[in-house]
Amino acid sequence: GQQLNQSPQSMFIQEGEDVSMNCTSSSIFNTWLWYKQDPGEGPVLLIALYKAGELTSNGRLTAQFGITRKDSFLNISASIPSDVGIYFCAGRPTTGNQFYFGTGTSLTVIP
Amino acid sequence: EPEVTQTPSHQVTQMGQEVILRCVPISNHLYFYWYRQILGQKVEFLVSFYNNEISEKSEIFDDQFSVERPDGSNFTLKIRSTKLEDSAMYFCASSGRTQITYEQYFGPGTRLTVT
Numbered sequence: 019g020q021q022l023n024q025s026p027q028s029m030f031i032q033e034g035e036d037v038s039m040n041c042t043s044s045s046i047f048n049t050w051l052w053y054k055q056d057p058g059e060g061p062v063l064l065i066a067l068y069k070a071g072e073l074t075s076n077g078r079l080t081a082q083f084g085i086t087r088k089d090s091f092l093n094i095s096a097s098i099p100s101d102v103g104i105y106f107c108a109g110r111p112t113t114g115n116q117f118y119f120g121t122g123t124s125l126t127v128i129p
Numbered sequence: 130e131p132e133v134t135q136t137p138s139h140q141v142t143q144m145g146q147e148v149i150l151r152c153v154p155i156s157n158h159l160y161f162y163w164y165r166q167i168l169g170q171k172v173e174f175l176v177s178f179y180n181n182e183i184s185e186k187s188e189i190f191d192d193q194f195s196v197e198r199p200d201g202s203n204f205t206l207k208i209r210s211t212k213l214e215d216s217a218m219y220f221c222a223s224s225g226r227t228q229i230t231y232e233q234y235f236g237p238g239t240r241l242t243v244t
Contacts, residue, residue: 049231060133060220060235061172068231106172110231115160116185117233119172 020045022109022120030126037094039123041107049110050090051117052081054103061106065092097127131155133236135221141242142211150206150239152221161204162222162233163196165189172220178204211243 024041031037041050049068053061065076067083067090074081078095090107107120134153142148154161163175176186178196195207204223208215218240222233 051232053235058238058240060237063232063234066232108172108233114185115177115231116174116187117231118174119164121171 020109020111020118022107022118024105024107024120024123026123027121028124028126030128031097033097033099033127033129035097037097037101037125038091039093039105039125040089040091041109041120042089043109043118044088046087046112047090047109048087048112049117050081050083051108051110052079052090052092053106053108055106055122056103064105094125097125099127099129101125102127133221133223133234135219135236135239137239138237139240139242141244144213144243145210148208148211148241150208150219150221150241152204152206152236153202154204154221154223155234156202158223158234159225160184160223160233161196161198162224163206164220164222164235165217166220166238167217175206208241211241213243216241216243 022043052064055061065074065081070087072083080093082091104122104124106122108117110117136151161178164172166172174187176190177184193209197205218238220238221236224233
């Protein structure tokens with residue numbers, strides 16, 4: 019199956035700091051989704067991206083669909099304690115509707 | 130806000146037993162999915178379902194697995210003879226109202242423990 023690598027694997031930041039994470043693939047994707055997962059719960063959709071170069075915001079979150087179509091980025095500005103969780107990217111290749119999930123970035127926000 | 134619901138929240142079963150995991154997708158969504166997540170690992174696609182048939186499945190979704198939409202609201206995943214390695218969180222997701230959209234909304238999951 020497709021491999022999506024997320025970086026960094028984990029982050030420990032101070033409240034108020036900005037956060038950046040990315041997701042890369044060896045293959046081209048047509049759609050990128052970003053999810054947040056709290057322990058013991060299902061992933062919650064944050065942002066959906068459909069076109070190369072697209073930049074979309076959802077409150078303090080901003081995600082971009084990479085120009086090469088092999089990567090995507092998620093930024094969180096002015097982090098707060100409730101941002102704690104695991105962030106997953108998910109990509110849909112050029113054929114089919116199956117999404118492949120990344121390895122996840124664990125975010126810890128220190129008050 | 131409509132949401133995907135799943136039952137049970139936790140299922141414990143003995144190896145070799147059959148289990149059925151249940152999901153109620155978001156009303157009027159057309160596409161349904163099952164994913165699994167082994168503890169501490171990434172979410173893995175199992176199967177997608179549209180228009181009362183499987184549209185895609187992964188290599189994980191072997192003959193031990195089956196899905197069904199028995200009525201207008203429920204979507205089920207059956208594992209015929211569970212193995213220890215089937216222990217995981219199983220998530221149902223749905224997407225699409227009047228046309229295909231790729232924004233998948235996940236349920237809270239069922240934790241399956243096979244002993």
